[in-house]
Amino acid sequence: MALTCDNIVYRYPGASTEVFSGLSFSIVEPGFNALFGPSGVGKTSLAKIIVGEIDGSSGGVKADGMTRLFYSYNLERLPDWSSVGKHLDRIAPVSSESLREALIEAFGMADYLGLRFSQLSLGQQNRINLMRYLLQEFDLLIMDESLANVDEKTRESIILNIKAMFPDRHFLYISHNVVEVSKFCRDIVVLRDALKNPQTVSLTGIDIQNHQTLDKERLEQTMLEIMNAS
Amino acid sequence: MLHRRIYQFLIIFLMGIALLFLVKYLFGLSNYVIPSPVDLKTTLGMVYKSYGMDVASTLTVAIIGQVASIFLALLVGILGRQTTWFGSFIKVAAYNVQAYPIVAIAPIIFILFGDGFFSRLLIAAMICYFPILLSVLGIMSEPVKEIEHFYRVTGRMRWQLEVKIRAFENLGKLTTVISGSATLAMAGTIVAEFIAANQGIGYSIRIALYQSDLSKILVALFLIGITLAVYQGLLEVAGNMIKKGWSRG
Numbered sequence: 001m002a003l004t005c006d007n008i009v010y011r012y013p014g015a016s017t018e019v020f021s022g023l024s025f026s027i028v029e030p031g032f033n034a035l036f037g038p039s040g041v042g043k044t045s046l047a048k049i050i051v052g053e054i055d056g057s058s059g060g061v062k063a064d065g066m067t068r069l070f071y072s073y074n075l076e077r078l079p080d081w082s083s084v085g086k087h088l089d090r091i092a093p094v095s096s097e098s099l100r101e102a103l104i105e106a107f108g109m110a111d112y113l114g115l116r117f118s119q120l121s122l123g124q125q126n127r128i129n130l131m132r133y134l135l136q137e138f139d140l141l142i143m144d145e146s147l148a149n150v151d152e153k154t155r156e157s158i159i160l161n162i163k164a165m166f167p168d169r170h171f172l173y174i175s176h177n178v179v180e181v182s183k184f185c186r187d188i189v190v191l192r193d194a195l196k197n198p199q200t201v202s203l204t205g206i207d208i209q210n211h212q213t214l215d216k217e218r219l220e221q222t223m224l225e226i227m228n229a230s
Numbered sequence: 231m232l233h234r235r236i237y238q239f240l241i242i243f244l245m246g247i248a249l250l251f252l253v254k255y256l257f258g259l260s261n262y263v264i265p266s267p268v269d270l271k272t273t274l275g276m277v278y279k280s281y282g283m284d285v286a287s288t289l290t291v292a293i294i295g296q297v298a299s300i301f302l303a304l305l306v307g308i309l310g311r312q313t314t315w316f317g318s319f320i321k322v323a324a325y326n327v328q329a330y331p332i333v334a335i336a337p338i339i340f341i342l343f344g345d346g347f348f349s350r351l352l353i354a355a356m357i358c359y360f361p362i363l364l365s366v367l368g369i370m371s372e373p374v375k376e377i378e379h380f381y382r383v384t385g386r387m388r389w390q391l392e393v394k395i396r397a398f399e400n401l402g403k404l405t406t407v408i409s410g411s412a413t414l415a416m417a418g419t420i421v422a423e424f425i426a427a428n429q430g431i432g433y434s435i436r437i438a439l440y441q442s443d444l445s446k447i448l449v450a451l452f453l454i455g456i457t458l459a460v461y462q463g464l465l466e467v468a469g470n471m472i473k474k475g476w477s478r479g
Contacts, residue, residue: 051383077377080398115477
């Protein structure tokens with residue numbers, strides 16, 4: 001399974017300039033990968049082009065062996081007519097009972113399942129939203145700031161758990177946090193301004209796993225590479 | 231909420247009456263033009279029972295017409311929410327038809343159906359139908375993207391869920407529109423009765439007008455206003471109860 005974007009050209013409706021002009025990159029191996037770049041560079045648009053939520057781009061997105069590509073983002077809401085636990089019950093396939101329990105534990109949401117979405121904090125809302133995507137059958141999950149408003153420690157624990165629980169799935173993590181991206185991701189696609197050529201630079205992150213010790217020197221080196229590339 | 235509606239009406243009505251008396255005494259107008267407070271009280275005592283029955287008859291027609299309009303508007307609004315040819319056709323048709331004054335069609339309805347119950351009901355329903363339809367169409371055609379996204383991309387979205395999400399998210403607006411349409415239904419029925427019917431408070435107002443009896447008209451207005459205030463208040467209370475019940479799951 002590989003994700004390849006080949007020579008993507010896209011212009012926002014009504015805009016005079018292109019946001020992507022010949023953008024190319026590929027992510028071959030499954031795992032936790034990142035799409036990094038400054039605000040407004042087009043990360044969300046690129047993510048939506050990849051999953052087919054935006055039309056009108058030229059070039060090609062090839063998702064070899066992948067059929068279920070999902071894009072999740074941090075502003076999504078669950079309807080407030082029942083508790084988040086009931087919502088999870090309704091959208092979780094019957095076969096995913098054990099996964100559901102494991103995710104509730106890993107995301108620290110056991111005490112909040114009886115509450116409605118609007119009664120949760122922003123961080124809890126984002127966690128429950130991400131959980132329901134993880135409960136689906138998917139080949140690629142794009143997480144656009146999906147863990148925003150979650151404290152650093154919990155975020156770290158969640159990411160490490162996701163990596164351990166879904167080793168054969170593709171993740172594309174969109175974040176502005178250079179430390180996080182360097183530390184947890186393997187392939188890091190740095191998206192740059194449309195005027196820069198090439199528009200993407202692919203780097204390799206540390207891809208730290210559960211119970212692994214972080215090499216601080218390597219972390220600094222990766223962070224520097226990302227900052228230089230962007 | 232119910233009390234507030236009644237207080238609001240009483241304040242406005244009393245201000246109107248006070249203004250009339252001010253004009254009467256300022257310009258020295260006779261009791262024939264603007265009745266005195268004593269005349270008003272006497273008329274109230276004389277006609278409140280029969281006028282009360284008339285208002286009840288008018289309100290019954292208005293409620294039936296409003297309920298029919300709500301169901302029809304919900305049905306058409308749900309069908310017309312989609313961005314299909316049919317959806318666009320319904321929207322354009324609704325916008326164009328609602329721009330036409332329904333009251334102008336009333337004489338045709340009376341000619342075709344006579345001056346009984348059905349004509350009053352039809353006019354009441356038609357007058358409050360289009361504003362409700364436009365609101366329902368607006369609510370149902372507007373996606374709640376941040377909620378619907380998940381269901382759409384995971385293939386779980388069904389039309390029932392789509393309608394449920396949009397209705398739930400706009401329950402406040404729907405309640406306001408339905409409560410507001412009560413005034414339109416009542417106004418529609420009164421106008422229909424005023425034009426040609428042989429029952430209801432509109433008919434009684436027409437008789438009072440022919441007799442140039444302003445005190446009867448003022449009593450009728452008072453009864454219409456207080457009844458409508460109570461009815462709208464009850465609709466709002468019901469709306470809030472539905473909202474709370476739904477939120478409690």
